[in-house]
Amino acid sequence: xxxxxxxxxxxxxxxxxxxxLLISVAKEPSEYDNITxxxxxxxxxxxxxxxATVDELVExxxxxxxxxxGSHTIVVRxxxxxxxAPRRSEQARLFVGTLCEHVLRWFATAAAxxxxxxxxxxxxxxxxxxxxxxALFIGHLIExxxxxxxxxxxxxxxxxxxxxxxxxxxxxxxxxxFLVAGNTLLRGLLKPEDVRVCFETLDTQMxxxxxxxxxxxxxxxxxxxxxxxxxxxxxxGQEFREVHAAWLEQREGSQSDAEGAGMGGGxxxxxxxxxxxxxxxxxxxxFVPQDLPPTETDSGxxxxxxxxxxxxxSETFANIQTTAVSSPTFTISTVSDLTPTELGEETEHSxxxxxxxxxxxxxxxxxxxxxxGDTVFRVHSTVISFSSPKLRDILSPTALLTAxxxxxxxxxxxxxxxxxxxVLLRVIYTPGYVTHPLNVGPAD
Amino acid sequence: xxxxxPRRGVPEFALFASLLRVATKYxxxxxxxxxxxxxxxxxxxxxxxxxxxxxxxxxxxxSPRPHPNAVLNLFVAQDIRFAKPFASYxxxxxxxxxxxxxxxxxxxxxxxxxxxxYGMGAAQRMMSHAAYTIVxxxxxxxxxxxxxxxxxxxxxxxxxxxxxxxxCDVLFGERQGGVLSAPSLGDLTCAECTKELEASHAKCRGAxxxxxxxxxxxxxxxxxx
Numbered sequence: 001x002x003x004x005x006x007x008x009x010x011x012x013x014x015x016x017x018x019x020x021l022l023i024s025v026a027k028e029p030s031e032y033d034n035i036t037x038x039x040x041x042x043x044x045x046x047x048x049x050x051x052a053t054v055d056e057l058v059e060x061x062x063x064x065x066x067x068x069x070g071s072h073t074i075v076v077r078x079x080x081x082x083x084x085a086p087r088r089s090e091q092a093r094l095f096v097g098t099l100c101e102h103v104l105r106w107f108a109t110a111a112a113x114x115x116x117x118x119x120x121x122x123x124x125x126x127x128x129x130x131x132x133x134x135a136l137f138i139g140h141l142i143e144x145x146x147x148x149x150x151x152x153x154x155x156x157x158x159x160x161x162x163x164x165x166x167x168x169x170x171x172x173x174x175x176x177x178f179l180v181a182g183n184t185l186l187r188g189l190l191k192p193e194d195v196r197v198c199f200e201t202l203d204t205q206m207x208x209x210x211x212x213x214x215x216x217x218x219x220x221x222x223x224x225x226x227x228x229x230x231x232x233x234x235x236x237g238q239e240f241r242e243v244h245a246a247w248l249e250q251r252e253g254s255q256s257d258a259e260g261a262g263m264g265g266g267x268x269x270x271x272x273x274x275x276x277x278x279x280x281x282x283x284x285x286x287f288v289p290q291d292l293p294p295t296e297t298d299s300g301x302x303x304x305x306x307x308x309x310x311x312x313x314s315e316t317f318a319n320i321q322t323t324a325v326s327s328p329t330f331t332i333s334t335v336s337d338l339t340p341t342e343l344g345e346e347t348e349h350s351x352x353x354x355x356x357x358x359x360x361x362x363x364x365x366x367x368x369x370x371x372x373g374d375t376v377f378r379v380h381s382t383v384i385s386f387s388s389p390k391l392r393d394i395l396s397p398t399a400l401l402t403a404x405x406x407x408x409x410x411x412x413x414x415x416x417x418x419x420x421x422x423v424l425l426r427v428i429y430t431p432g433y434v435t436h437p438l439n440v441g442p443a444d
Numbered sequence: 445x446x447x448x449x450p451r452r453g454v455p456e457f458a459l460f461a462s463l464l465r466v467a468t469k470y471x472x473x474x475x476x477x478x479x480x481x482x483x484x485x486x487x488x489x490x491x492x493x494x495x496x497x498x499x500x501x502x503x504x505x506x507s508p509r510p511h512p513n514a515v516l517n518l519f520v521a522q523d524i525r526f527a528k529p530f531a532s533y534x535x536x537x538x539x540x541x542x543x544x545x546x547x548x549x550x551x552x553x554x555x556x557x558x559x560x561x562y563g564m565g566a567a568q569r570m571m572s573h574a575a576y577t578i579v580x581x582x583x584x585x586x587x588x589x590x591x592x593x594x595x596x597x598x599x600x601x602x603x604x605x606x607x608x609x610x611x612c613d614v615l616f617g618e619r620q621g622g623v624l625s626a627p628s629l630g631d632l633t634c635a636e637c638t639k640e641l642e643a644s645h646a647k648c649r650g651a652x653x654x655x656x657x658x659x660x661x662x663x664x665x666x667x668x669x
Contacts, residue, residue, distance in 0.1 A: 086559075
């Protein structure tokens with residue numbers, strides 16, 4: 001086949017076609033149902049006719065998946081439907097599994113290999129959008145059952161955050177994991193104890209872009225996200241805030257101790273390098289994943305591939321072949337370019353909307369205003385968050401610290417429709433409104 | 445307006461869907477569990493519960509009766525897994541055209557649509573097999589009872605076919621509830637034939653019920669749900 005005339009032209013043409021179709025569907029999600037059957041066809045065709053190997057297709061798809069246009073959501077949706085389609089060939093399913101494995105490898109390799117991406121501007125922006133999109137891509141894969149959350153945690157997150165040697169890319173990766181840890185998709189990947197390790201790791205000196213100094217940007221943004229000062233970036237749970245407060249307290253204590261003793265630095269805290277006046281950069285150490293568990297009882301389909309120990313005991317991320325992990329190109333360079341959706345953000349504070357007060361649920365003695373669409377509800381935060389941990393987070397005093405107060409009480413915006421939220425309020429404020437079983441039991 | 449409106453018998457679908465969405469989103473676990481619990485009678489997972497249910501499927505939401513596709517969409521979006529097979533079955537009763545409705549809220553995701561069509565085909569194949577068994581294997585049409593429609597003896601083939609058509613029309617013809625609903629032969633056939641035919645048909649219904657989760661690609665069996 002390879003020796004046939006025009007094979008390579010055909011191969012390139014098909015690869016280009018698949019990639020451009022994926023980009024099209026990423027740009028125009030409304031065309032999803034029209035375009036994805038074509039992508040499915042060409043992928044199956046390429047594999048069946050051996051115009052491309054699974055690895056080559058993985059390259060094409062992953063290029064679009066988290067590098068272009070922030071299209072991870074739509075690509076994951078496609079992958080899931082592609083995988084689940086009846087009568088899908090084994091090779092095609094293997095392709096999806098390999099892609100899932102690839103994203104984990106890419107993330108880990110990019111975080112561990114200081115030299116491999118040394119000249120690349122793609123990852124160099126503090127780990128930037130490449131890590132972020134890959135993290136969100138992983139989150140979507142987990143959500144749809146293509147990746148097992150525990151395995152991702154075991155083979156990516158834990159080794160990543162437990163290694164303390166300085167490496168700007170790993171710091172970038174940790175920072176991204178940390179930043180998106182409150183994201184719905186990735187919730188559970190970072191435990192409170194891990195967040196503490198993240199703080200300690202980020203709280204180091206760094207040398208970045210020729211400038212040496214504290215790793216202030218990442219640390220500050222992380223702290224802000226955690227303390228709810230910057231709810232536009234992320235919204236962490238209460239347990240993360242408690243970790244943050246405890247860590248801050250300990251950090252301030254240790255700093256004052258050091259100053260009191262007149263020490264110049266060089267003291268390690270929790271394994272992190274804390275140097276004052278000098279920059280200590282450890283030699284990057286190869287990132288070695290932990291052994292995979294022998295069996296896994298989850299019902300996930302792709303996890304069977306991970307179960308098969310894709311990373312043999314002798315393999316490290318340092319010696320993964322460069323062809324297996326491509327260097328992506330990024331089009332977004334700063335975190336501020338990210339949309340709230342990408343960050344899993346569901347609330348915002350805004351007073352600049354044309355709104356009307358809800359007829360029923362606008363209580364003068366309410367202590368918080370909630371805007372859904374063009375409707376403002378004024379309710380009692382303790383009442384409506386009594387049974388909802390999520391509303392408790394959203395309406396906590398710290399989360400509302402910077403919220404506008406156009407009518408004398410903090411105002412926050414939710415993404416729900418006014419009708420949906422009104423129904424919820426009716427249930428909350430009207431005992432027995434929907435508290436009886438429907439009359440559908442067995443016949444008498 | 446009163447802050448304490450009277451209790452409703454059955455929440456209408458729009459209200460139910462809204463509540464389920466926000467309850468799930470904001471972690472009102474008790475409310476979500478209660479709403480799902482209320483569905484269990486109308487979306488049974490056991491044959492006995494199905495046979496004894498007073499209200500089935502989307503009828504539970506009262507008036508206005510929601511489109512089965514909208515209900516299925518909600519169950520898929522909110523991952524109410526146990527109710528998906530029966531909701532898919534109810535949606536499939538409308539046929540392919542209804543499944544592909546394009547009204548707001550009734551457009552099914554591609555996978556769901558594909559699996560529902562597949563399941564619909566599986567149910568029809570099973571029904572066809574049951575009809576084949578009754579017509580061919582059981583050798584009907586020779587009932588000695590003169591009051592029975594199948595008392596055609598050695599009449600010309602046309603008359604025999606006519607008799608079988610009447611029976612199969614009752615057993616397998618289109619009726620509300622689809623293949624799972626129990627037909628009534630009434631006085632069309634004699635007691636003996638009725639017993640035999642209904643037993644055959646019940647076997648078909650039981651088999652159809654058993655295969656619902658797998659046919660609609662929700663689970664391998666009801667036990668998993």
